[in-house]
Amino acid sequence: MKIAVGGFQHETNTFAPMKADWEAFVQADSWPGMQIGAPLLSACEGTNVPVAGFVAEAAARGATFEPLSWCSATPSGPVTKDAYERFTDMLLSQLQKVTSDTDAVYLDLHGAMVTEHLEDGEGTLLQRVRDIVGPDIWIVASLDLHANVTSAMMAAADFLTAYRTYPHVDMAETGRRTAVALDALGKGNVRLAKAFRKLDFLIPLTGSCTLVEPGASLYAGIAALDNKTHEHGAVFGASFATGFAPADIFECGPSVLVYAENQQTADAVADALVKGVGQQEEAFAGGVWAPDAAVAYAIAKKRTAGPIVMADTQDNPGAGGNGDTVGLLKALVAAEGARVALGVLYDPEVAAAAHAAGKGATIDISLGAKTGGAPGETPLTGTFEVLALSAGEFIASGPYYDGATLSLGPSALLKYDGIEIVVGSKKVQCADRAMFEHLGCDPMVQDIIAVKSSVHFRADFNSIASEILVVASPGPNPADHRELDYQHLRPGVRLMPGEPDMS
Ligand SMILES: [Zn+2]
Helix, strand or coil: CEEEEEEEECEECCCCCCCECHHHHHCCCCCCCCEECCCHHHHCCCCCCHHHHHHHHHHHCCCEEEEEEEEECCCECCECHHHHHHHHHHHHHHHHHHHHHCCEEEEEECCECCECCCCCHHHHHHHHHHHHHCCCCEEEEEECCCCCCCHHHHHHCCEEEECCCCCCCCHHHHHHHHHHHHHHHHHHCCCCEEEEEECCECCCHHHHCCCCCCHHHHHHHHHHHCCCEECCEEEEEEEEECCCCCCCCCCCCCEEEEEECCHHHHHHHHHHHHHHHHHCHHHHHCCCECHHHHHHHHHHHCCCCCCEEEEEHHHCHHHCCCCCCCHHHHHHCCCCCCCEEEEEEECHHHHHHHHHHCCCCEEEEEECCCCCCCCCCCCEEEEEEEEEEECCEEECCCCCCCCCEEECCCEEEEEECCEEEEEECCCCCCCCCHHHHCCCCCHHHCCEEEECCCCCCHHHHCCCCCEEEEECCCCCCCCCHHHCCCCCCCCCCECCCCCCCCC
8 A cells, every 4th residue: 555644733722822933833843843745754653653653554554655744842722824735735745746646645644623714624635635535535544632523624525533642752752543543545455434422521631530539440441442343333432532632613512423334333332422521521530739738738748658749731832832931940939948840931032041140140130920921920030040051952752752852942940039940942841851961950859840841741750759739820721621711612512521501
């Protein structure tokens, strides 16, 4: 089988202030930069990126490839029309040249891309791919667990499958699963029946963690459905995408997708999954702390088996935050006498000032609160000590980034009032201990570690944390969606799990 391979990844928070432009997709961040043509087959090799898993598995099954293009950008506000149209034009013209010689198309997608001119970036892309290849060539794609799956995506693709873990430690595995499915489709020349259901409530990021209930049992059940024979026929695969709530679009929110050998089976399995999710709806709300309360609790609790890890979820750069709000940082000043570390605070200006002053210097600066992520918030102003400096290039040691080369840009470890702060020049989600360690800050010895992340940090910090507190300090990714001014949701969608229907 000859497979055209490409990818276009963005998770769009339509309430976030910064847009994703062409340059955001070109540059490397926590993931590789834009790959055009053949290099894409090797650029992600061995990392936890879906396309890497797909290519490895499909190659092992004898496939050959037509490499198109692949890129990703850090989650943010909408993708610019320019970036979207330039990239899709390039990918589609590459595809056009190889279509006559291609059996299938695989795309590595997120599933929650909104652009300046389109509510459904992936639905439009998949439809344009279908228009080029026609009805007979397979189109398959892997998706993020947080995809806002749409009816257009379902209609255009033959098979979609979403991650089953959050933290997303199974991204490459999801690529592999897509390759296995495509192989089976091709060998049997099968067209699958599809069932697609949108649920009528939004799930916050912290409620979609699969290390705890209800996610843990739910996803174990979904994995057990792979290739299972139901009473009316064979199930091919099922997904539950929890959706990405801070996206003001018609088809925002959780979805169930089921592929089976006949419609009756697909519908029965989809309805059972929807029912199972609905029975646990309230448990998807997740629990969050006010910053002052979290700090007071941590002080009272004192250090036991390991640090208390606080997730600054509302400023998570993995969800459209800029990583520069300082509400939690200011609250941490109250933890006097404790060993406290925070990362990664995005402030290229301060990182440059620290590099100019040199290690051991003290600098008078205003830190953070410069990009408007929390309107009205002011920077933390004062005298900071420069403990360490780095170019910000290092290898991830934890399972989420999994050996990828991370790039924070020029970075510094600053000390303020006993708090050690990792300051970086690029927006990155703090989901790897190496982000502290590369500057000589040891997470293991801290009493409190604050991270700009919602859930991904758990992949590397769970094992050292005595406890994890999800904290809601002001930022563009509200843990409670009732704070957001939605205009475009379909009627009847409730903004939080367990909330009564107000329509
Ligand atoms: Zn995700």
